[in-house]
Amino acid sequence: MAKILMKGNEAIAEAAIRAGCQAYFGYPITPQTELLEYMSRRMVELGRVFLQAESELSAINMVYGAACAGARVMTSTSSPGFSLMQEGISYIVCSEVPAVVINVMRGGPGLGNIQPAQGDYFQMTKGGGHGDYNVIVLAPTTLQEAIDLTILAFDLADKYRSLVTIIADGMIGQIMEPVELPEIEPPQRPEQPWALTGAKGREKNIITSLYLGGLPLEKVNLRLQETLEEIKGNEVRYAEYMLEGAEIVVVAYGTAGRIAQTAIKEAREEGIPAGLFRPITMFPFPYDRLDEVAKGVEHLLVFELNAGQMLEDVHLATRDRLPIHFYGKMGGVVPSPAEVLAEIEKIASPQRGER
Amino acid sequence: MHEQIIISGFGGQGALFAGQVLTYAGLKEGRNVTWLPSYGPEMRGGTARCTVTLSDEPIGSPITDSPTVVIAMNPPSMEMFEPRVKPGGFLFVNSSIVSTDSTRKDITTIQVPANDIAEELGNERMANMVLLGALIRATGVISMKSATVALEENLPERRRHLLPLNEKALRQGAEVVEKVARG
Numbered sequence: 001m002a003k004i005l006m007k008g009n010e011a012i013a014e015a016a017i018r019a020g021c022q023a024y025f026g027y028p029i030t031p032q033t034e035l036l037e038y039m040s041r042r043m044v045e046l047g048r049v050f051l052q053a054e055s056e057l058s059a060i061n062m063v064y065g066a067a068c069a070g071a072r073v074m075t076s077t078s079s080p081g082f083s084l085m086q087e088g089i090s091y092i093v094c095s096e097v098p099a100v101v102i103n104v105m106r107g108g109p110g111l112g113n114i115q116p117a118q119g120d121y122f123q124m125t126k127g128g129g130h131g132d133y134n135v136i137v138l139a140p141t142t143l144q145e146a147i148d149l150t151i152l153a154f155d156l157a158d159k160y161r162s163l164v165t166i167i168a169d170g171m172i173g174q175i176m177e178p179v180e181l182p183e184i185e186p187p188q189r190p191e192q193p194w195a196l197t198g199a200k201g202r203e204k205n206i207i208t209s210l211y212l213g214g215l216p217l218e219k220v221n222l223r224l225q226e227t228l229e230e231i232k233g234n235e236v237r238y239a240e241y242m243l244e245g246a247e248i249v250v251v252a253y254g255t256a257g258r259i260a261q262t263a264i265k266e267a268r269e270e271g272i273p274a275g276l277f278r279p280i281t282m283f284p285f286p287y288d289r290l291d292e293v294a295k296g297v298e299h300l301l302v303f304e305l306n307a308g309q310m311l312e313d314v315h316l317a318t319r320d321r322l323p324i325h326f327y328g329k330m331g332g333v334v335p336s337p338a339e340v341l342a343e344i345e346k347i348a349s350p351q352r353g354e355r
Numbered sequence: 356m357h358e359q360i361i362i363s364g365f366g367g368q369g370a371l372f373a374g375q376v377l378t379y380a381g382l383k384e385g386r387n388v389t390w391l392p393s394y395g396p397e398m399r400g401g402t403a404r405c406t407v408t409l410s411d412e413p414i415g416s417p418i419t420d421s422p423t424v425v426i427a428m429n430p431p432s433m434e435m436f437e438p439r440v441k442p443g444g445f446l447f448v449n450s451s452i453v454s455t456d457s458t459r460k461d462i463t464t465i466q467v468p469a470n471d472i473a474e475e476l477g478n479e480r481m482a483n484m485v486l487l488g489a490l491i492r493a494t495g496v497i498s499m500k501s502a503t504v505a506l507e508e509n510l511p512e513r514r515r516h517l518l519p520l521n522e523k524a525l526r527q528g529a530e531v532v533e534k535v536a537r538g
Binding site: 003005030031114170171174175176177178258259260261262263265334336337338339 | 375378379382387388389390391392394414415416417418419420421
């Protein structure tokens with residue numbers, strides 16, 4: 001099939017449509033607004049639901065409602081909007097209904113700016129809202145990967161009856177590159193005996209996130225944790241680049257992963273044995289595989305567009321058995337491959353001196 | 356081939372669109388391509404630029420601080436990107452409004468009076484295509500034919516009537532380079 005040129009936000013929107021997204025609720029915020037705009041055109045053409053809510057709080061609760069009714073549903077936003085959605089996300093998770101949320105991250109904290117950033121890593125991977133929960137977090141690097149992961153997000157949401165998020169950033173949202181859009185048959189969704197479809201001829205279903213009294217809520221929590229264990233067992237994903245013979249391994253995801261890839265190629269051309277480990281699921285984080293990778297190397301360099309958030313997971317994965325370096329930029333500043341290469345060179349130079 | 360091209364100017368000068376034409380043409384020629392805008396609350400009068408990557412290999416970073424080719428459409432762009440052009444690379448200067456000259460000996464600098472040429476064509480907004488024409492002729496990163504196909508397929512409906520003028524602007528930009536080559 002021919003490749004076509006698309007902007008990231010539009011590619012994610014079209015992927016959602018092809019995955020059978022039946023309802024979209026959102027509120028505009030740069031740098032993801034084109035996603036909402038694209039949905040406003042296409043969803044209406046297809047006779048599906050598009051609604052621009054009056055706020056992100058409202059949008060996520062509309063998502064909650066549509067998910068309870070059994071619809072394939074999503075919303076998209078950027079960092080400050082994602083913060084506003086946390087209450088609703090916690091309710092959705094507790095209610096065990098499937099939904100997809102796209103976060104095209106921008107510089108923070110606060111209203112911050114509209115440049116690419118990865119400052120929402122903690123919020124996205126460690127819960128974000130109140131209560132004991134995590135959600136699956138998928139990190140695309142290229143637009144093709146963004147399309148594939150968006151489609152996967154809907155299937156995983158159905159499979160685990162949970163919320164699935166895409167952790168993107170302003171660069172992924174704004175870049176244009178060629179993509180192949182898969183033709184998808186109408187999605188085969190699992191049965192939804194729990195959905196609120198009108199209780200004609202059956203017992204009524206109740207979906208709630210309110211469980212007064214201790215024991216019922218503990219039971220819900222135990223079930224949620226059980227699902228998370230299943231997710232950790234089944235869904236860990238990652239990519240590796242030039243790991244063969246690597247002594248310095250860069251750990252980076254999303255846009256940072258893409259920049260690191262170029263830096264590593266240049267390092268190899270200089271004779272520095274560098275490689276890339278790129279988590280694709282930020283939750284569940286690929287702890288075991290990274291631990292294995294780290295066994296064969298001398299240094300890890302964690303590179304993020306934040307102050308060092310995934311860094312904590314890298315420490316956990318490797319239990320600090322080897323030196324872990326960090327390079328990051330905050331507030332929407334995106335370093336060039338040359339700057340990452342300089343960090344790799346710094347780590348490599350004493351080693352090279354010894355030889 | 357691995358070219359990273361920055362096109363930079365005031366908002367409204369068509370830097371982003373020129374980059375899209377280049378990107379689309381690169382795709383038509385079977386390259387890997389990316390187009391990355393600098394985005395912001397920038398409308399006409401602010402700064403607008405994009406980085407286009409054309410490569411025979413899968414593209415890692417779509418950003419660079421050492422582009423192989425730069426089009427500087429206005430003075431601030433000249434100031435910012437002239438020092439960053441990769442040695443051996445190309446710098447195209449919109450000499451109608453950029454009065455400074457490059458002092459670098461390790462790059463090829465081509466002065467293109469793009470606004471003047473566009474004005475002669477009857478539409479100052481064709482300056483971006485004049486510069487793109489010069490870039491295509493001097494660097495050969497895409498063919499002129501692919502550029503015209505890209506224009507045909509990307510000009511929005513309401514601008515369709517400007518297609519012949521755009522193509523003429525591309526040719527005039529190419530002629531500037533040919534004149535330089537002839538001395």
